[in-house]
Amino acid sequence: MSRIHVTTTVNGDAVEFLADPRDSLLDCLRDQLNLTGSKEGCGTGDCGACSVTVDGTLVCSCLVLGVEAEGKRIETVEGMAKGNDLHPLQRKFIEHAALQCGFCTPGILVAAKALLAENPDPSESEIRFWLAGNLCRCTGYDKIIHAVQDAAAEMRGA
Structure with missing residues (x-):
């Protein structure tokens, strides 16, 4: 072929x-x-x-x-990162320990970035709904949700 x-x-x-x-x-x-x-x-x-x-x-x-x-x-x-500067989502995932093995993390980061591009101030339920297609076997999702919320606030300048 x-x-x-x-x-x-x-x-x-x-x-x-x-x-x-x-x-x-x-x-x-x-x-x-x-x-x-x-x-x-x-x-x-x-x-x-x-x-x-x-x-x-x-x-x-x-x-x-x-x-x-x-x-x-x-x-x-x-x-996502620009040179040596991590994207706010990447930094917040580190700060909130929102990852363990890291296998799912790239997909979750890309999905969260797409969410924030569409909705810069999502509620917790909107974040959970948007990320429902991203499975993680290692973490509880709470740290991920909090990291996304914190990054969203920073990106909005809140």
């Missing part, structure tokens, strides 16, 4: 890669672009560990074909 040339933008950078038509976006990110922050937890879109945004929409990258990235704007967890 011939590979398809894909031109896209990932984390603000123009990139090109060759994708097998059956490759998921997750596979392309990890194997072609060496962006290994997104993880494959289930391969069926149930766990959220592979969450990225495509043109601002939160998606499970295991359910999107790599060739569908053509001309799109992809954002991964690697694009």
Whole structure:
């Protein structure tokens, strides 16, 4: 099967890669672009560990074909920090100890960033609803929720 040339933008950078038509976006990110922050937890879109945004929409990258990235704007967890400056969500996850093994954390961070882009002042129930597609086996979700609330307040300047 011939590979398809894909031109896209990932984390603000123009990139090109060759994708097998059956490759998921997750596979392309990890194997072609060496962006290994997104993880494959289930391969069926149930766990959220592979969450990225495509043109601002939160998606499970295991359910999107790599060739569908053509001309799109992809954002991964690697694009959250700017240089040595962590994104407020990343800092608050550390401050609140809102992670343990870290496997699910990249997907949760990307999902939380997408939430705050859409709703900069979410209630606890809105955060819980938005992050319901991200499963974590290690932590209780309370620390995650508090970290998102704290980051939202900081980002609003509250």
